[in-house]
Amino acid sequence: MIFLNSFLFCGTICLIGQIILDNTKLTPGHLTTIFVVVGTFLDMFSFYDKIILWAGGGALVPITSFGHLLIHGALAKATNLGPMGLIMGMFDLTSAGIIAAIVFSFVLALLFKPRD
Amino acid sequence: MDTKRYKEIVDENTPKENRLYNGMIAFIIGGLMGAFGELLIQIYTYLFGISTSEASVFMIMTLVFLGCLFTALGFFDKFVAFAKAGLIIPITGFAHSMMSAALEYRQEGLVTGIGSNMFKLAGTVIIFGVVSAYVVGLIRLIVLGG
Numbered sequence: 001m002i003f004l005n006s007f008l009f010c011g012t013i014c015l016i017g018q019i020i021l022d023n024t025k026l027t028p029g030h031l032t033t034i035f036v037v038v039g040t041f042l043d044m045f046s047f048y049d050k051i052i053l054w055a056g057g058g059a060l061v062p063i064t065s066f067g068h069l070l071i072h073g074a075l076a077k078a079t080n081l082g083p084m085g086l087i088m089g090m091f092d093l094t095s096a097g098i099i100a101a102i103v104f105s106f107v108l109a110l111l112f113k114p115r116d
Numbered sequence: 117m118d119t120k121r122y123k124e125i126v127d128e129n130t131p132k133e134n135r136l137y138n139g140m141i142a143f144i145i146g147g148l149m150g151a152f153g154e155l156l157i158q159i160y161t162y163l164f165g166i167s168t169s170e171a172s173v174f175m176i177m178t179l180v181f182l183g184c185l186f187t188a189l190g191f192f193d194k195f196v197a198f199a200k201a202g203l204i205i206p207i208t209g210f211a212h213s214m215m216s217a218a219l220e221y222r223q224e225g226l227v228t229g230i231g232s233n234m235f236k237l238a239g240t241v242i243i244f245g246v247v248s249a250y251v252v253g254l255i256r257l258i259v260l261g262g
Contacts, residue, residue, distance in 0.1 A: 003151045010150025010206070011143040017201035018142035022135045028204045029213075029240055035205060036245040040252045045260075057154030060172050061179065061206045062146075063241065070249035071256075078257055086253045090246060093173075097207060098242070100177040101214050102234070104184040109218035109230055112188040 006058025009051065013062045032063050039067025069093040138200060145202030153179065153206075176207055183211030188219065213237035 017031050026034075039062075042048045048068040052059045059065060070090055077089025091098070153175050160171035186192040192212055196203050203209060214234055221233040235242070 003154055006150040006154040007147035010153075011147025014146025014149075014202045014205045015139050015143040017146075017205045018139050019135075021201050021204075022133060022138055028201075028209070029237060031201065031204060032209060032213075033240045033244045036241050037248045040245065040248040044252050044256060055150070057157045057172065057175060058147075058150030060157075060176065061150045061153040063205055063207060063210060066207070066210070066241065067245050067249060070245050071253055074249055074253045075256065078253060083254065083257060086250060086257070090249060096173045097176045097180055097210070100180045101184065101211050101238070104181050105211070105215040105218045105234065106230060108184050108188040108215065109222050112219065114219040114222065 002056045005055045006061075008058070009055035010058040010061050013064065035063045036067040039064030040071050041067075043068045043071045066094060066097065069097075141198070142200055142202040145199040146205060149179075149202070149206045149208070179207050180211040183208035184215045187212050187215040210238055210241060 013035070017035065020026060020034070021028070021031060039048065042051075042064065048059070048064070052065075052068075070093075073092030073094065074086045074090045076092065077085030079085070081088065156175040156178055157168060157171045160166065160174045161168060164171075166174075183192065186195065192203075192208075193216075196209075196212065203212075214237070217236045217238070218230050218234050221229040221236075223229065224233075
């Protein structure tokens with residue numbers, strides 16, 4: 001059942017993205033930025049946590065989860081340290097994705113040549 | 117030729133994309149990516165006996181690695197041309213934008229090429245994500261107290 005929920009949620013997010021891409025002059029760069037910002041605002045009252053409980057991995061795959069993880073790490077630190085914690089904990093949970101992307105793309109860029 | 121007439125001619129000759137078909141492809145490919153992510157989480161929890169949150173970190177790293185690898189091998193641009201938003205919105209799109217920037221500027225050297233240009237496309241995601249997360253976090257701290 002959770003697979004169907006994942007399919008439906010992630011598919012719907014991608015469908016919304018495709019509709020925006022087809023009907024406006026925005027580039028894919030704008031699109032990912034919009035969805036990250038939407039992800040952070042959805043998490044303002046822990047709404048995204050409920051979506052993750054419902055859709056599982058399907059809610060973690062889209063880029064909206066990146067915004068969710070940013071604010072989640074920040075708030076986890078902020079409960080102890082106050083506003084300073086926001087700054088210290090922001091990358092706690094997202095670091096895996098960012099570091100993996102940096103390291104893999106650096107190493108693979110050394111190994112491969114660009115093709116066109 | 118005045119600009120208005122020019123614009124009309126451009127509009128007439130721009131190839132019309134089939135929006136319904138594009139939307140359906142994006143929905144199916146994006147949905148399959150989501151289900152694949154959930155499948156990976158369940159496989160990792162079963163194989164390594166770790167919690168769901170740790171498995172989801174592994175899942176994100178796997179998808180980032182696959183996105184980087186297929187971009188480096190040259191397949192991913194064709195996938196994106198077919199699936200469009202179905203592969204841009206998932207985390208693979210983030211990996212793809214970093215990998216393609218790194219590959220493109222590689223010939224300009226390690227520091228001036230890869231080092232300074234890797235975040236050329238992906239930087240917007242991080243910058244806007246961090247700024248909006250900071251604003252939302254402050255609002256939440258003030259309104260709800262944590």
